[in-house]
Amino acid sequence: MRRLILALAAAGVTALPAAAQNVQQRLPVCLACHGSNGQSQTDGVPSLGAQQPFYTTVQLLMFRERMRVADPMNEMAKGLSDDDLRSFADIIAKLPAPKPPEGPVDDARMTRARALVDQNRCNFCHTPNFAGQDNVPRIADQREDYLVKALRGYKDNSRHGYDTAMADVIAPITDEQILDLAYYIARVR
């Protein structure tokens, strides 16, 4: 299914010359993977609802400039103007915030992870309700698999932030702790 969506996305990009595509025309292609209601149903693809516009603008810029490499986003961001990036960011910020998954919650794991959150001050930059601020993204109720991927990317240096904040905090965090943190953040209310 994901491969099909990616193929469609790629087709959407190449079917029209970049200049002929405005933000509204491209948006359905984005939301096909990221979810039209702010909530992604696609493995490994983040929910974008209520994301901080400064953060989104910077990430789109990094995709466009290939400072962050992630298929198919580099292709998707090709040819976008600075104003396009800002427009996408503003539209995405107005999508509803994602919701935590249904189902039972492992209380012991939540407690363990909360201690890690406090210890590593995730709730400082990301704010106490994890809604983010400025260049610091909303992470509350993000997809768990994406959070694991993002944290592992910072850990093994395959993902560079626009600044070094995540590299600084991730250094002492183990992979086991990454799994707990992602579990918690994906379910936080």
Place this chain on the structure above:
Amino acid sequence: MSIRPYSLVGFIHVVAIAFGLSLALLPAKAQIPSPPGATPSPPTPNLPTSPEAQKLHGIAAPPFPAAPDKLPLAQLKLPPGFKIEVYASGVTNARSLRLGDKGTLFVGNLVRDKVYAIVDRNGKREVKVIASGLDRPNGLAFKDGTLYIAEGTKISKLENIEDNLDNPPKPVAIYSDFPNHVSHGWKFLTIGPDNRLYVNVGAPCNICIPPPENAQLRSIALDGSDAKVVARGIRQVVGMDFHPDSKVLYFTENQRDWLSEDAPQDKLNRLLHPGADNFGYPYCHGGDIEDPIFGWGHSCDEFTKPVAQLGPHSAPLGMRFYTGQMFPAKYRGAIFLARHGSWNKTNKIGGDLVVVYLNEDGTVKAQEPFMTGFLQNNNYIGRPVDLQQMPDGSLLVSDDYDGAVYRISYGNGGATQ
């Protein structure tokens, strides 16, 4: 704030949420069991409890440079007789500055991947990209026609670059024996009177016992051979210059975060004993405070003291000795340095240029503000990074926040532009 859509003003206006409240945000079932009315566990030592402090985070520059007519020139204050103007705008994330023999100004990047060349033809300036796809190309040095570029994990060079600005070759690596780390992984580069490269290798963390290959300054021959460690115990350096007479290396050093609102002091150091001096990190900060964790069993007296303290968290970056004739005589031989401005402090300081006057023996006589105004109502409207003295004695300043280079001149020196 019409300059940019996503200003920091919004951050300041965010309603403060008490630290204790974060526990209440947990799903009901996941709350940590505690007796009714119990006070929450005390936080880890060194973690601030004030909500204002808990919101502190590194300040990201806007992703796009400010438009020429939005640059904050009107807010910048200088001593009487000095004038500031825009030298170049649209230079995204303008960091280190270096001047070529033929008058080309080279500008490095930190969060972007480019090195720019600004060519001045009778006051009409053109900004060209001469290298891109680089890894944090913050460090630049220039010697005998060759531009040296220090990236995150290597130093490379572009020979005869001023003759090839429109068709530059790819940089050729000459040295790559650097540890790869994101935190403080960027470099400042200069060339000494001994014709060797001088480069920092920062601590790979805010505060930790660094690996032996980190937290040091190295000296390397211009062909990339013969690397030597010349100083240790240094957290991060983003500016250095050699004294024009004594040839002693002076450098700014940024000290640790999260110790307290007003400590430790960032430093101006000098290297009197190359190969022997240790400046204290991670045991002693600011020259006078032992680290609350790593400082046990150590004393600041074990380490080389700074020649000046430059303000807590103020982030002194670029520094250059002034040797020009344009400015009044009292500035000759003084150090101009750029304080990028604090982030890890609720009442911000910095965002200015400071002038440091030296005694004959190289110690510091006094320091005073030279240019202020980048900090307005506890928000930055620009952040100075590096300085470059021009042949006419004027002084250029880079601003990575607005993506611009400014020119400071004095008296009639300003009339020629």
